[in-house]
Amino acid sequence: MDHTLGIIKPNSVASGHTGKILSLLEESGFSLEAIRLVQLSRADAENFYAVHRERPFYQSLVNFMTSGSVVPMVLQGENAVQKFRQVIGDTDPNQAEEGTVRKLYGESKERNTIHGSDSDENARIEIEFFFPGFFGST
Ligand code: CMP
16 A cells, blocks of 8 residues: 555644654655644544553553644555655654654654554554545445
């Protein structure tokens, strides 16, 4: 699949880093196919991160993701899921490579600036979560 879902997280939207992050993604070869500015409800965030329900950081992550607006987007590019994960860097900004989005703007593992889908299957589910009907009937 050539699409992935990214979400600029509340810390970066509030810090005014959205434009710089979008530029970096476009300069990396992605094209923007859909974008929104969204305030997640608690139920939305709990559903989106349901796979992490049993993890110790789950409630804190849900609190954080509902603390302000987020910017979900659909990005298109060859091998999009894997390439996007390279461009955003390691989950932990301290471990992320120089020049990656999380290295540049991340504050901690939780406040790590941006989410990216981790597989083609999840990209499809996550894109439909924020952009219902994106894939039409295909
Ligand atoms: P994200 O790509 O949005 O997917 C799950 C999120 O859980 C991850 O980025 C981090 O923000 C958060 N996360 C993962 N591991 C930890 C951790 N050990 N402590 C706190 N938050 C974490």
